[in-house]
Amino acid sequence: MFPVLNRYDEVFQIEMDGWCFGITNYPGEVSAQVVHRIIRLLASSFQTAIEHNVVFDILDLASKFSIAARCLVHEQEIAYGIIAQLPNPANLHEDQQCVLGLVIDKVEQRYPGVLDTFYKRWQIGTREAA
Amino acid sequence: MEQNKAHQHDHHQQHDAAVRDDLTWTQYITNLAANKLAPPKSQTSKVLEDFLTRLSEELYVKGEGRVRERIQSGDSEAPEDPAFQSREAPRNGGIADSGRVFTGASSPGAEEVLVRNQDAPQLNVATADMEDFSFARNQEISRPTGPVQQLHNEIIAGSRWVDVLWNFIATHQKRLIDADRLGIEPSERMDIQVELIRQIAASYEKLDMLTRLPDSLSEARELKVVDDIRTMALVYVTRSMMDVASPSEIADDDETNPPKRRIIEFPRSVISPYEGIQPIEFDPNELLLNV
Numbered sequence: 001m002f003p004v005l006n007r008y009d010e011v012f013q014i015e016m017d018g019w020c021f022g023i024t025n026y027p028g029e030v031s032a033q034v035v036h037r038i039i040r041l042l043a044s045s046f047q048t049a050i051e052h053n054v055v056f057d058i059l060d061l062a063s064k065f066s067i068a069a070r071c072l073v074h075e076q077e078i079a080y081g082i083i084a085q086l087p088n089p090a091n092l093h094e095d096q097q098c099v100l101g102l103v104i105d106k107v108e109q110r111y112p113g114v115l116d117t118f119y120k121r122w123q124i125g126t127r128e129a130a
Numbered sequence: 131m132e133q134n135k136a137h138q139h140d141h142h143q144q145h146d147a148a149v150r151d152d153l154t155w156t157q158y159i160t161n162l163a164a165n166k167l168a169p170p171k172s173q174t175s176k177v178l179e180d181f182l183t184r185l186s187e188e189l190y191v192k193g194e195g196r197v198r199e200r201i202q203s204g205d206s207e208a209p210e211d212p213a214f215q216s217r218e219a220p221r222n223g224g225i226a227d228s229g230r231v232f233t234g235a236s237s238p239g240a241e242e243v244l245v246r247n248q249d250a251p252q253l254n255v256a257t258a259d260m261e262d263f264s265f266a267r268n269q270e271i272s273r274p275t276g277p278v279q280q281l282h283n284e285i286i287a288g289s290r291w292v293d294v295l296w297n298f299i300a301t302h303q304k305r306l307i308d309a310d311r312l313g314i315e316p317s318e319r320m321d322i323q324v325e326l327i328r329q330i331a332a333s334y335e336k337l338d339m340l341t342r343l344p345d346s347l348s349e350a351r352e353l354k355v356v357d358d359i360r361t362m363a364l365v366y367v368t369r370s371m372m373d374v375a376s377p378s379e380i381a382d383d384d385e386t387n388p389p390k391r392r393i394i395e396f397p398r399s400v401i402s403p404y405e406g407i408q409p410i411e412f413d414p415n416e417l418l419l420n421v
Contacts, residue, residue: 014367022362026355034355041356 001055002095008052015045016061023068032073035065036081043085050087053095055102058082059110079107083118090126 019038023030049056062079066072083104089097108115 015363018363018366019359021366022359025362026359028355028358030355030359031352033352034359037352037356038359041360 002053002099004054005052008049009054009056012045012049012052012054012056016042016056016064020064020068023065030069030072032069035069035073035078039065039078039081039085042082046082046085047087050092050096050099050103053099055099058103058107076111079111080114083107083114084121086118088122088125090122090129 019042023035023038046056058079059075062075062082065078066075086100086103089100092100104115104118
């Protein structure tokens with residue numbers, strides 16, 4: 001296991017809890033589009049977490065977001081949304097790639113085939129970048 | 131019996147009005163548009179063209195002094211401060227009294243684009259960088275070119291002009307709605323943009339040209355919701371940090387005791403998407419109570 005840098009796991013936890021708090025307590029209607037927009041906004045946080053060796057639990061996070069959004073969006077959909085925001089492994093260092101692998105592995109165990117899906121996507125991204 | 135019916139009718143009308151007031155403007159506009167989903171009128175293009183032509187002729191690009199001079203000399207009701215801003219939104223699709231929606235106090239290097247529209251429904255007064263508008267540089271009124279011409283063309287071509295305007299605003303957001311210079315807090319920004327779209331939609335309705343659903347309105351509302359949620363998330367984060375250590379505990383920290391204060395940086399995505407904006411001072415406890 002790689003040591004977490006700068007205690008970023010705490011930062012990450014607070015940030016995610018904060019967003020869940022915001023979604024839960026928002027007085028108006030929270031649509032699925034809003035939830036997905038928020039997930040997209042969190043792309044930089046996911047990347048930073050991986051760069052700080054934080055192996056966060058996507059399934060747990062997806063479940064929290066789903067509950068916060070009154071189960072309007074299924075947690076599997078949120079989990080896929082989160083993975084879609086993860087950085088391309090080609091742009092990460094070797095250690096960070098391992099962290100990313102650990103992060104995705106939990107989802108792969110629950111939803112087999114996730115890795116293949118996103119691996120293709122990342123390959124395309126790498127090809128396009130080249 | 132008749133009286134009873136009339137009374138019921140009045141009651142229904144009052145109820146409808148109350149419901150209408152309760153609706154958010156987006157819902158109202160959406161319902162309105164849904165009820166008016168009729169094929170575009172044959173004269174629509176011509177009306178739009180006339181409207182845009184008149185609007186184009188009333189576009190001026192001047193420096194701050196010129197704008198002020200024109201406002202003062204041309205309109206006795208205009209305030210001296212060019213940063214005048216009307217927030218009085220028309221309810222129920224009405225038209226705001228003022229013909230101005232946005233303007234800003236110019237800073238050096240910036241130019242004002244003043245859209246004056248006295249007879250036609252109001253549109254906006256906005257700020258923009260001179261480089262974006264190549265027309266009327268020498269205090270002459272000429273046909274618009276560049277983005278304005280493109281906007282003009284797209285509208286005449288029959289695009290949903292609410293969408294076109296929204297895209298235009300989004301593309302040139304920094305220039306059109308210079309919230310920094312107006313001293314507008316970040317949380318208010320989306321309100322203002324929504325207000326602008328709302329007034330445009332109101333103008334549109336007035337011209338009886340609201341024939342299709344303005345999709346961009348829902349996006350504006352969606353962004354506003356996300357902004358509100360972000361603010362609440364920030365409140366939570368602030369609160370969490372306050373829970374970590376009180377100011378007195380932080381003050382008591384010394385080398386002999388282990389530090390009680392955790393070093394937690396605000397995650398970037400939580401702080402604010404608007405860089406360079408001064409943070410709003412607020413009491414998290416009060417905000418949390420209001421949540």
